[in-house]
Amino acid sequence: MSDTDSEVISFFVREKMLEEQEPPLTERGAVKWLRENLFSSWLNGLLTIVSLYVIWYILSGIVPWLWSPTWSLGSLSECREVLTGLGETTHQACWGVIRDRWQQLLFGFYPSDAYWRPTLALVILLAGLAPVLFGSIPRWFLLFSAATPFVLFLLLWGGPIWTPLLVGVGLVLGVVAFRYLVGVNQIVAVLAAIIVPVLFWLFLVEPIAFELTYTAPIGLEFIPSKDFGGFMLSVVIGVAAIILSLPLGIMLALGRASDLFIVTKLSVIFIEIIRGVPLIVWLFTASLLLNYFLPPGTSFDLTLRVIIMVTLFSAAYIAEVVRGGLAAVPKGQYEGADSLGLSYWQSMQLIVLPQALKISIPGIVNTFIGLFKDTTLVVFIGLLDPLGLTSAIRASTDWNGIYWELYVFIGVLFFIACYGMGRYSLWLETKLQRENR
Amino acid sequence: MLATILGVIGGVLRLSKNWIVRKLMAVYVEGFRNVPLLLWIVAIYALMTEGTPQPRDFRVAEDGTAAASMIFDAFAITNRGVYIPAPVWGPNAVFLLAIFVLSIVGAFVYRSYAKKVLFDTGRLLPMVWPALLIAIVPTILMYFILGRPIGLDYPELGGFNFQGGTQISNPLTALWLALSLYTGAFITEIVRAGILSVSKGQSEASFALGMRPNRTMNLVILPQALRVIIPPMTSQYLNLSKNSSLAIAVGYPDVRATLGGITLNQTGRALECMLLLGLFYLGLSLIISFLMNIYNNSKKLQER
Amino acid sequence: MSVTENIPTRQIDRSQMKVSDEIAIEITGMNKWFGTFHVLRDINLTVQRGERIVVCGPSGSGKSTLIRCINRLEEHQKGTIMVDGTELSSDLKNIDKIRSEVGMCFQHFNLFPHLTILENCTLAPIWVRKTPKKEAEETAMKFLEKVKIPEQANKYPGQLSGGQQQRVAIARSLCMKPRIMLFDEPTSALDPEMIKEVLDTMIELAEEGMTMICVTHEMGFAQAVANRVIFMDQGQIVEQNEPKEFFNNPKSERTKLFLSQILGH
Numbered sequence A: 001m002s003d004t005d006s007e008v009i010s011f012f013v014r015e016k017m018l019e020e021q022e023p024p025l026t027e028r029g030a031v032k033w034l035r036e037n038l039f040s041s042w043l044n045g046l047l048t049i050v051s052l053y054v055i056w057y058i059l060s061g062i063v064p065w066l067w068s069p070t071w072s073l074g075s076l077s078e079c080r081e082v083l084t085g086l087g088e089t090t091h092q093a094c095w096g097v098i099r100d101r102w103q104q105l106l107f108g109f110y111p112s113d114a115y116w117r118p119t120l121a122l123v124i125l126l127a128g129l130a131p132v133l134f135g136s137i138p139r140w141f142l143l144f145s146a147a148t149p150f151v152l153f154l155l156l157w158g159g160p161i162w163t164p165l166l167v168g169v170g171l172v173l174g175v176v177a178f179r180y181l182v183g184v185n186q187i188v189a190v191l192a193a194i195i196v197p198v199l200f201w202l203f204l205v206e207p208i209a210f211e212l213t214y215t216a217p218i219g220l221e222f223i224p225s226k227d228f229g230g231f232m233l234s235v236v237i238g239v240a241a242i243i244l245s246l247p248l249g250i251m252l253a254l255g256r257a258s259d260l261f262i263v264t265k266l267s268v269i270f271i272e273i274i275r276g277v278p279l280i281v282w283l284f285t286a287s288l289l290l291n292y293f294l295p296p297g298t299s300f301d302l303t304l305r306v307i308i309m310v311t312l313f314s315a316a317y318i319a320e321v322v323r324g325g326l327a328a329v330p331k332g333q334y335e336g337a338d339s340l341g342l343s344y345w346q347s348m349q350l351i352v353l354p355q356a357l358k359i360s361i362p363g364i365v366n367t368f369i370g371l372f373k374d375t376t377l378v379v380f381i382g383l384l385d386p387l388g389l390t391s392a393i394r395a396s397t398d399w400n401g402i403y404w405e406l407y408v409f410i411g412v413l414f415f416i417a418c419y420g421m422g423r424y425s426l427w428l429e430t431k432l433q434r435e436n437r
Numbered sequence B: 001m002l003a004t005i006l007g008v009i010g011g012v013l014r015l016s017k018n019w020i021v022r023k024l025m026a027v028y029v030e031g032f033r034n035v036p037l038l039l040w041i042v043a044i045y046a047l048m049t050e051g052t053p054q055p056r057d058f059r060v061a062e063d064g065t066a067a068a069s070m071i072f073d074a075f076a077i078t079n080r081g082v083y084i085p086a087p088v089w090g091p092n093a094v095f096l097l098a099i100f101v102l103s104i105v106g107a108f109v110y111r112s113y114a115k116k117v118l119f120d121t122g123r124l125l126p127m128v129w130p131a132l133l134i135a136i137v138p139t140i141l142m143y144f145i146l147g148r149p150i151g152l153d154y155p156e157l158g159g160f161n162f163q164g165g166t167q168i169s170n171p172l173t174a175l176w177l178a179l180s181l182y183t184g185a186f187i188t189e190i191v192r193a194g195i196l197s198v199s200k201g202q203s204e205a206s207f208a209l210g211m212r213p214n215r216t217m218n219l220v221i222l223p224q225a226l227r228v229i230i231p232p233m234t235s236q237y238l239n240l241s242k243n244s245s246l247a248i249a250v251g252y253p254d255v256r257a258t259l260g261g262i263t264l265n266q267t268g269r270a271l272e273c274m275l276l277l278g279l280f281y282l283g284l285s286l287i288i289s290f291l292m293n294i295y296n297n298s299k300k301l302q303e304r
Numbered sequence C: 001m002s003v004t005e006n007i008p009t010r011q012i013d014r015s016q017m018k019v020s021d022e023i024a025i026e027i028t029g030m031n032k033w034f035g036t037f038h039v040l041r042d043i044n045l046t047v048q049r050g051e052r053i054v055v056c057g058p059s060g061s062g063k064s065t066l067i068r069c070i071n072r073l074e075e076h077q078k079g080t081i082m083v084d085g086t087e088l089s090s091d092l093k094n095i096d097k098i099r100s101e102v103g104m105c106f107q108h109f110n111l112f113p114h115l116t117i118l119e120n121c122t123l124a125p126i127w128v129r130k131t132p133k134k135e136a137e138e139t140a141m142k143f144l145e146k147v148k149i150p151e152q153a154n155k156y157p158g159q160l161s162g163g164q165q166q167r168v169a170i171a172r173s174l175c176m177k178p179r180i181m182l183f184d185e186p187t188s189a190l191d192p193e194m195i196k197e198v199l200d201t202m203i204e205l206a207e208e209g210m211t212m213i214c215v216t217h218e219m220g221f222a223q224a225v226a227n228r229v230i231f232m233d234q235g236q237i238v239e240q241n242e243p244k245e246f247f248n249n250p251k252s253e254r255t256k257l258f259l260s261q262i263l264g265h
Ligand SMILES: Nc1ncnc2c1ncn2[C@@H]1O[C@H](COP(=O)(O)OP(=O)(O)OP(=O)(O)O)[C@@H](O)[C@H]1O
Pocket: C034, C037, C039, C057, C058, C059, C060, C061, C062, C063, C064, C065, C066
């Protein structure tokens, strides 16, 4: 080193290391928290005061309204009497309606002695979903998952046990046909996998079911879907649509990504048309127009029609989500699969789709949340979803003129469900991110 | 429109240093996102029809008090709709409008001039206030010089209802409010995610170069965040346009009556009607996504 | 990594490397906490104009935090920091003044990806220093030439290699004509050849008499250029000495341990 340098150097060696100390008082605990989070500048202080005022304003409007000892009352007029008797204003909630009608809000006009059926169905549904949602659950459980839709159908609509069972058998036949023929010719196998079950359903299910019902009448009491209503209806439509639309959506996504020009264009047109038009228009279409296309005389259950329409609708959205997932699978994976000599279907089934679907689950959950909220739209075609039931409840003389209590109740239900699912999808996203690093 | 403003403000506030503000915005966002839009529309509609005074409540009673009063004597929120003053167009109104438009253009010209001055001479002219002044002052001046060409027709209570002014119907207001708040909640999240996606290093580098937080936001963070924000924003606008079809929620009885009638008749009209509606929305969403694509591409080009 | 690695092959011109008596940075009794975690403990450091200081120490010892405190990217809670006679406090005026005096280079470059290289370099001079655009561009080109990448001026950061990006980042700081430069591990995200490009640029800066504080583990650079090496551990300065003494004759046990680990073998 040059001489000019060494003059200024201060030698220093620390003999004893310093101990860790507590931060100064202003930097600790509540004081620091307040300073940093609420009053770090005058603008922030102002914001704090404004927001405190907003909170106070909102709470002072809502809390007295919420806090209303009217749980046990049987009608709106009773409520009014009691509240005026207490010297309170009538600007207060009347919670009796919830106690009186909560079952209706949840289940619609479903027979009350059969409430256990949808409840059990929900439990089974959650159990059946568990392997998909949280991963790492034994393989035999997947069979159980596959069986759930049929169990659910049976539980909800009732009727003899044989029809859903036979529909399931049809599917199994399709799978068997595919397995059997896939060695011979791919296209034939796919065609067979579609045609065999359809033929089975069209021509064999009804007579066989009839026979079986006749010989062994096992089953549950049949409940027509016009009795479905309330929150349950939303769940049924939402869940049915999402489960049914998954395969369809995946096919559409594969179609959109395929090399065949016509297939690609058809998928794109289908997806864009469905997505370009609001659900409500489709619902009206379902309620009005399907009648045109169906042969006259067949009256098709409205709820089923809605489920089909919503399925098509959500399939288009899911196709987009899955497309994103497919795009996120690295190109090397496709090439790796090709280099191993796997066929298109094999590479999709074994390599690409498992990865793509895993990535898409959060998106699918989000789609489901949107769909679930949109099920309230069925009120417009005359189905009794929770919102539709509010008018039904208001139609009774006891509760004429009641709005807010019902809206709050429904809102809270939806909030809990959607918020929970939203959290789940967030959790999943962070988990996926962690695994990918 | 309101949705965008709400969303951008919300997004910035959601990242505020202020804990209460953050939490407040979180409640807003989660509350609106997790409850069906339809519920919000009918709830706000119910609030407007049930919770607001009737026109006759505005009548001043003999003791000089009224059950309800107008805001600034110009606005009245009633259960039959919101009444606002209506403009009355005088002969010189066109002239005034032209000046207004010109001065807004002028404000933008001024901004680019200020930028040019900064680039040329390094003098930083104030940007916000003069631009605002240029936009507003000439119009106000001309308003008086031209002898008040645009007058306002205030709503007044006459008989059992308001006369004069413009009535904005409650369904419309409810729909507009609910849609704005709902979409605003989604846009808030998008804006927040966009700003967060710009790494902390960017703002630190900008600070280290001596730039103030505001300028850092304008010159460094927002241009980058915009690229992330635009695609999801597009789909939000698409959703907004589609959700506007929920107008039937508040005009619900009419629609069911007409459509129901059609169903009964089973005429071909329902088919055409639906087809028309469907085509309209399809066209609308194609146009929106087309425009947003152009905008998106123009932003992307700068990137690389 | 050994001491001999990355020592510049050419002769270093020391004619400009003068340490004056003027004090550039003075830190006294500075303490900093992250929450309850005591990151920096009783830091005392005086830097004279023209000094080249290398800070080293194990990961998490608070090196980054220390130099980030100097231009107030982090806030300290106790003690004082004076930069060019201005005290760092929450007074915004002072912070602005100090930040335009002090340039900083980050480990991950932090170039603005939406601006071209030239725009990256002229942004702050135009908006903060209020230099006319033309002049700012001329200055920028001058510094880009100095870091040997004038031909990249109209590209975007994403199109440059890591070493080029870091040199742009240095040029960008230099365009603000800082009197002090801070470097936070400028080479640790780079490949060996790129490291050399960047170190050469830094050596040139040193030769021109720039005051520099540099967090780095490039010991070759420290030996060749620094006039003082500071070793930090557990948020405190454990040892400081001139490079030759520091490397050949470390006093503290911790330093010995650290050096034996970092120099390996
Ligand atoms: N923003 C922060 N909040 C809380 N703790 C922090 C923060 N930044 C740094 N720390 C902690 O402070 C300590 C010192 O961090 P610093 O980045 O200064 O270390 P360093 O010496 O630069 O390490 P490296 O060599 O890995 O860069 C670390 O233990 C780190 O965990």
